Amino acid sequence: MSKSQLETKYLKFQPFKGCMGKLRSPAKLRNIKKVLLIEIAPIAALILSLAILLFVGVIKPHTRLNEFQTYLYKYKFQIWYFVPTCSVVVALSSFAWKKWRSVFLLLPVLSMVAIGISVGSAISPEQNEHLWPTDRSGPNSLMDIVLAHPTAKTRSGYGNYIQLDEFLDGKVVKVPSEFITSQGMDSKTLGFYLDSFANAKVEIDHSYDPLIVPFSNMTSKEIIFEGSSDSPKFLIFGNADSYHYFSNKETNYLVADQ
Amino acid sequence: MIREILLASVLTIGGFGILLKSKIPEKSPTLWTILSLPVGVAFFTVFNAIAFALNINNVLAGLFLLYAVAIFCAASTYEGKQNLFKQFGALLVALGMVTILLIVVSALVSPILTNDSYAILLTGRSIGSPIFTMDSPLLNSYPMMVLNFQAIGEIFGLDYIVYLPVVTGLLAIAGSISIVSDTYFSPKRNARIAILSLYIILGIFWITTWMLRSQLGYLNSHMLMAGFYSLGLSICISRDSVSQTFGSLFSGLLIGVVAFIRLEGLLFMALLLFAIFSHGYFSKKQIIKLTAAALTAPIIWFGRLLIEGNRGDIISPKTIILMLTLSLMPSLLATFKFTKQLSVLMPQVVTIGLSVIWSFYLLTSDKAVESSLVILSNLFATGYWGSFWWTFGPIALVLVVFGPRIRDENVWLELTAGGTLTVLLLGAIRTNPYRIGWGDSGNRMIFHLAPIVLLYIFAKIGTSLIPEDDSENSKVNRTI
Numbered sequence: 001m002s003k004s005q006l007e008t009k010y011l012k013f014q015p016f017k018g019c020m021g022k023l024r025s026p027a028k029l030r031n032i033k034k035v036l037l038i039e040i041a042p043i044a045a046l047i048l049s050l051a052i053l054l055f056v057g058v059i060k061p062h063t064r065l066n067e068f069q070t071y072l073y074k075y076k077f078q079i080w081y082f083v084p085t086c087s088v089v090v091a092l093s094s095f096a097w098k099k100w101r102s103v104f105l106l107l108p109v110l111s112m113v114a115i116g117i118s119v120g121s122a123i124s125p126e127q128n129e130h131l132w133p134t135d136r137s138g139p140n141s142l143m144d145i146v147l148a149h150p151t152a153k154t155r156s157g158y159g160n161y162i163q164l165d166e167f168l169d170g171k172v173v174k175v176p177s178e179f180i181t182s183q184g185m186d187s188k189t190l191g192f193y194l195d196s197f198a199n200a201k202v203e204i205d206h207s208y209d210p211l212i213v214p215f216s217n218m219t220s221k222e223i224i225f226e227g228s229s230d231s232p233k234f235l236i237f238g239n240a241d242s243y244h245y246f247s248n249k250e251t252n253y254l255v256a257d258q
Numbered sequence: 259m260i261r262e263i264l265l266a267s268v269l270t271i272g273g274f275g276i277l278l279k280s281k282i283p284e285k286s287p288t289l290w291t292i293l294s295l296p297v298g299v300a301f302f303t304v305f306n307a308i309a310f311a312l313n314i315n316n317v318l319a320g321l322f323l324l325y326a327v328a329i330f331c332a333a334s335t336y337e338g339k340q341n342l343f344k345q346f347g348a349l350l351v352a353l354g355m356v357t358i359l360l361i362v363v364s365a366l367v368s369p370i371l372t373n374d375s376y377a378i379l380l381t382g383r384s385i386g387s388p389i390f391t392m393d394s395p396l397l398n399s400y401p402m403m404v405l406n407f408q409a410i411g412e413i414f415g416l417d418y419i420v421y422l423p424v425v426t427g428l429l430a431i432a433g434s435i436s437i438v439s440d441t442y443f444s445p446k447r448n449a450r451i452a453i454l455s456l457y458i459i460l461g462i463f464w465i466t467t468w469m470l471r472s473q474l475g476y477l478n479s480h481m482l483m484a485g486f487y488s489l490g491l492s493i494c495i496s497r498d499s500v501s502q503t504f505g506s507l508f509s510g511l512l513i514g515v516v517a518f519i520r521l522e523g524l525l526f527m528a529l530l531l532f533a534i535f536s537h538g539y540f541s542k543k544q545i546i547k548l549t550a551a552a553l554t555a556p557i558i559w560f561g562r563l564l565i566e567g568n569r570g571d572i573i574s575p576k577t578i579i580l581m582l583t584l585s586l587m588p589s590l591l592a593t594f595k596f597t598k599q600l601s602v603l604m605p606q607v608v609t610i611g612l613s614v615i616w617s618f619y620l621l622t623s624d625k626a627v628e629s630s631l632v633i634l635s636n637l638f639a640t641g642y643w644g645s646f647w648w649t650f651g652p653i654a655l656v657l658v659v660f661g662p663r664i665r666d667e668n669v670w671l672e673l674t675a676g677g678t679l680t681v682l683l684l685g686a687i688r689t690n691p692y693r694i695g696w697g698d699s700g701n702r703m704i705f706h707l708a709p710i711v712l713l714y715i716f717a718k719i720g721t722s723l724i725p726e727d728d729s730e731n732s733k734v735n736r737t738i
Binding site: 041045047057083094103104120124127140145 | 632655658
């Protein structure tokens with residue numbers, strides 16, 4: 001079926017098709033009014049809502065309008081002059097297009113876009129200065145990315161576990177069944193961290209108490225990893241194929257089973 | 259990067275095979291190559307959502323199902339060796355396009371991982387492990403599609419996946435540009451020039467605007483949402499003239515997948531369903547097919563989360579019930595004779611309804627006023643949007659009121675204004691109001707609407723350029 005045939009078919013599906021003919025009875029004219037009302041109503045509702053926002057924003061003394069005005073004031077020239085000018089130009093060009101058609105809408109819109117680009121380029125440095133790199137120079141490996149993170153909480157929270165990958169990849173780590181760590185993490189989430197970031201094979205062990213840290217066993221074992229000290233410390237004692245997780249207020253321990 | 263390209267190729271081949279069953283290869287080979295990856299990703303996500311919800315804790319389940327369907331589609335449409343060579347050529351183009359995009363995007367922008375990104379990684383990578391269960395509250399805090407990407411990433415030996423979701427979103431946007439230009443520009447030469455001009459303008463803004471540029475490397479689901487929401491919109495507006503191109507099942511699936519991209523995705527999916535069912539000519543069979551394709555997977559997935567009864571940071575059992583009920587409404591309204599007329603008017607009703615609710619909140623809640631003003635502040639100054647919204651905001655607003663009326667104007671209005679109002683309303687009902695800065699969720703959600711605002715202006719310009727003596731087109735545009 002050709003495009004024109006399909007479009008003709010589409011016209012047949014118009015719910016108000018009956019009111020589009022040239023000879024219109026009063027009933028049909030009433031129908032046209034209904035159509036117009038339902039077409040205009042959403043736009044009117046939107047305009048009314050925007051008006052309410054501006055009214056309420058300005059009227060209510062306890063809103064943060066002044067604060068927002070300070071932010072916007074930085075771009076006073078661009079917003080106060082360009083936005084109204086752009087709106088008026090596009091509105092006028094819409095009327096011109098309705099009268100003369102042709103490119104009366106296209107050209108003004110394109111010029112406004114071009115002016116928008118040049119206005120944007122004037123404030124580009126401050127609108128592009130950001131902590132996060134959006135260029136090629138940023139780190140690519142997960143470890144480097146997390147260590148370059150601006151907040152200490154993320155660096156230690158996620159970073160500690162991501163760093164464990166080097167020591168725990170493919171190894172078994174046994175965690176308690178129902179336990180809340182000193183960081184407020186339940187044992188299941190702890191298991192997710194060890195599984196997802198450290199690539200360990202996590203198993204639930206119901207038979208031990210993670211609060212009873214086996215210091216006597218640990219003295220003979222070498223500390224092979226010491227995590228960031230931004231939050232509770234993370235230590236791995238000994239090198240083996242399986243570990244048990246222990247915890248006290250200051251430190252998380254992974255102790256080799258042998 | 260090679261592993262990410264490999265995964266992208268696997269998904270592209272799956273999507274390419276499935277699209278053989280549609281009319282797209284026949285009607286628009288370009289669209290076929292563009293949409294192969296988004297379609298592959300959509301089916302992969304939907305299949306895995308069903309698998310996980312049914313306790314099949316294996317990320318490869320979705321991939322196997324994707325390939326089973328792709329092979330079935332390819333086998334059932336096999337028309338001899340001659341066609342096979344042609345199809346192989348198209349597949350190479352699709353794979354080449356995806357590969358080049360992945361390389362270019364990764365060369366332009368380094369990965370950006372915020373706190374949310376790590377939580378997504380944590381949850382996504384836990385899928386498939388023996389300790390993973392569906393009762394994890396993290397599943398109520400992060401969306402399925404991006405989790406699914408991270409889950410499959412582990413199998414391909416990737417620590418994280420950033421660029422593949424981005425390229426999927428970009429291709430979905432490219433697909434919707436192609437569909438919109440085909441619908442609103444005539445003759446074809448004009449459409450080609452228009453597409454090129456739009457890409458140039460979009461490219462300039464993308465390069466100079468931090469908020470757009472950052473999305474190219476940001477591990478989250480914003481680019482996916484922007485892409486699939488605009489693709490959903492283009493499916494809605496193309497139902498009239500090219501209904502055969504997508505068909506009810508494809509339309510339903512591509513709209514339904516929006517529910518998996520964000521936790522508020524069910525609301526945006528409902529907006530799309532209201533829009534598509536406003537074309538009142540659907541037969542009962544088409545309504546059933548479209549509804550089943552769109553809603554089966556979301557009902558299974560969110561139904562499972564509902565049964566588990568977890569309260570995440572974002573959604574709870576109560577909100578799941580509310581959103582599922584809302585997303586069932588469009589199909590119900592379109593099904594019954596006495597509500598069909600209302601279904602036709604639903605885009606207008608939804609826009610008016612959302613405006614009224616937002617106005618009510620503005621008058622009664624300080625949080626709503628604060629969130630709305632924060633959004634305005636972010637759009638114009640503090641959200642790192644550069645001159646994007648100063649330029650396109652006023653143009654779009656003025657064209658809504660004074661511009662030429664375009665075909666499916668109300669659908670556009672519902673999906674752009676309705677989408678914006680949904681974001682504003684979420685700011686009114688959430689625990690804390692939106693905050694100043696690019697990282698605010700309201701500011702990031704506005705990114706989902708950026709492509710369709712551009713497409714709306716694009717469609718208006720296209721309509722304005724159709725000569726009056728182009729009888730068929732002008733007839734269509736005048737009558738609406």
